[in-house]
Amino acid sequence: xxxxxxxxxxxxxxxxxxxxxxxxxxxxxxxxxxxxxxxxxxxxxxxxxxxxxxxxxxxxxxxxxxxxxxxxxxxxxxxxxxxxxxxxxxxxxxxxxxxxxxxxxxxxxxxxxxxxxxx
Amino acid sequence: xxxxxxxxxxxxxxxxxxxxxxxxxxxxxxxxxxxxxxxxxxxxxxxxxxxxxxxxxxxxxxxxxxxxxxxxxxxxxxxxxxxxxxxxxxxxxxxxxxxxxxxxxxxxx
Numbered sequence: 001x002x003x004x005x006x007x008x009x010x011x012x013x014x015x016x017x018x019x020x021x022x023x024x025x026x027x028x029x030x031x032x033x034x035x036x037x038x039x040x041x042x043x044x045x046x047x048x049x050x051x052x053x054x055x056x057x058x059x060x061x062x063x064x065x066x067x068x069x070x071x072x073x074x075x076x077x078x079x080x081x082x083x084x085x086x087x088x089x090x091x092x093x094x095x096x097x098x099x100x101x102x103x104x105x106x107x108x109x110x111x112x113x114x115x116x117x118x119x
Numbered sequence: 120x121x122x123x124x125x126x127x128x129x130x131x132x133x134x135x136x137x138x139x140x141x142x143x144x145x146x147x148x149x150x151x152x153x154x155x156x157x158x159x160x161x162x163x164x165x166x167x168x169x170x171x172x173x174x175x176x177x178x179x180x181x182x183x184x185x186x187x188x189x190x191x192x193x194x195x196x197x198x199x200x201x202x203x204x205x206x207x208x209x210x211x212x213x214x215x216x217x218x219x220x221x222x223x224x225x226x227x228x
Contacts, residue, residue, distance in 0.1 A: 112160065
């Protein structure tokens with residue numbers, strides 16, 4: 001079974017703090033994603049990474065940065081947290097290659113989520 | 120622009136059948152995902168449709184019409200544990216997926 005873990009389920013931070021959200025997957029997936037989920041808006045892609053040290057902006061990257069130093073770990077960084085970044089943050093991973101075949105259409109596997117509150 | 124629409128909430132009775140509709144408009148399209156998400160938990164994969172038509176998996180079936188930009192998820196023999204949010208999501212090419220806001224399904228006894 002694919003396992004995606006996130007460092008915290010619940011986090012409370014103050015405005016202006018630097019926040020690190022960590023995500024680890026154990027299935028050797030090439031691709032990892034960070035989403036935020038807000039009521040009425042669904043999941044919105046913040047950043048994704050298709051390889052170590054590679055990153056691409058998603059739909060709402062402003063106010064966020066990411067780091068992928070190792071294949072299994074993808075970190076989301078809020079340089080200076082603001083109240084409008086209060087949200088549920090979901091990490092996901094997805095393979096590119098499975099059984100020697102490129103499968104760009106495979107599903108993503110999600111972590112349990114981190115509910116971040118910025119006061 | 121890119122847009123995915125699905126109803127916000129639905130209510131159905133235990134044992135009944137419910138159909139959750141989804142319409143999409145995207146600049147690229149490879150296929151359509153459905154995910155189930157229980158409150159406070161991660162989304163879990165239900166189905167992925169690439170070709171037009173109905174695909175059945177036990178109590179759950181998913182339908183796609185690419186020409187109409189339309190999909191539905193059909194849940195049969197509803198159980199209380201089916202109370203959850205159901206997310207429609209379009210694979211728009213490469214590794215990008217666009218998600219709808221989700222439909223909250225309430226199953227009542």
